[in-house]
Amino acid sequence: MTTQPDHGQELIPRPERTPDAVRVALARIAPHRLGEMERHKEQVLAAAIADGKIGHLQHWLTYWHAQVEIERRPDLSARHRTALAAVNGTGSKGDPVFRSGMNELTAVEAEAQRAVTV
Template identity: 40%
Template sequence: MTAQPHGSEPIIPRPERTVGALRVALAQVAPYRIAEFEAQKDQAFDQAAEQGSVSPVQMFLLAWLRDIEIERHPATATRYRNAVHAAQVLDRDDPDWRPAMDEVSRILGEAMQAVRD
């Protein structure tokens, strides 16, 4: 069994590592991000062609697997959005800024570990 970000049960199964599967999953958990997904996909494929390497496409897929992993768990997604918001609006001298950044890092790390297992 793979590790999951804590906080909630997944609302959809983890998608396969394909553009089509990621698009379908994203449409279910965060449809407002489809345009961002498509723009990054185009950029990754352009970079892959320019570089003669599949690395940009692999990184694109992994980043979106991670983001969808977070969104599959509603409580985790809420914690993540709250932490990102706090990190963006708080001054770095605010004592709540570091815990917010730590939460962002922790959630991203847990999600990345889950999709790499």
Template identity: 45%
Template structure:
């Protein structure tokens, strides 16, 4: 009987959509894509610094939505596959293929953003 390479990790689609808080988003990312935690922290630091500089919560809200979208993609295998496929063809030498990849990438990001907001 075949075994999963990560038997203790749940299937990504079984990870519930996290709350829109830094701690909940970080916990979800730690389960889905732990290699991206440093990237998340760096962008969080930047967002909080901008919030102080701008005297606005807009950078923090943007950071939360960005990572909620990234987690939405990571937790849904079909959406993640579409995202990876589109990114792989963005620089295709065939302009039509590159355009289609850009349109698909945009559609994936829009879907993930919409669903992350619900």
């Protein structure tokens, strides 16, 4: 039996790694992002058809599974919102607040991706 780290109260259980399960989970916790997910899927499908590589679809599923991980965990979601505010609230990429926000966004995305790919 493996133990999962304690991240506090999770809004929903982690969905299975299937497109339908990830879409249903996103609809429950962040329905405002469904359009974004669909547009991204259409872009990825076009790229996969154009070059014949399924990797585009695998990347799409991993990306959205990680986005659900961020949305379903209040700890990650709060960090993500704070980092986005720092990035969007600065005027320059050279600003230390911007750099710090980008570093935190990268860390949150990496943590979410690790959680869904283990």
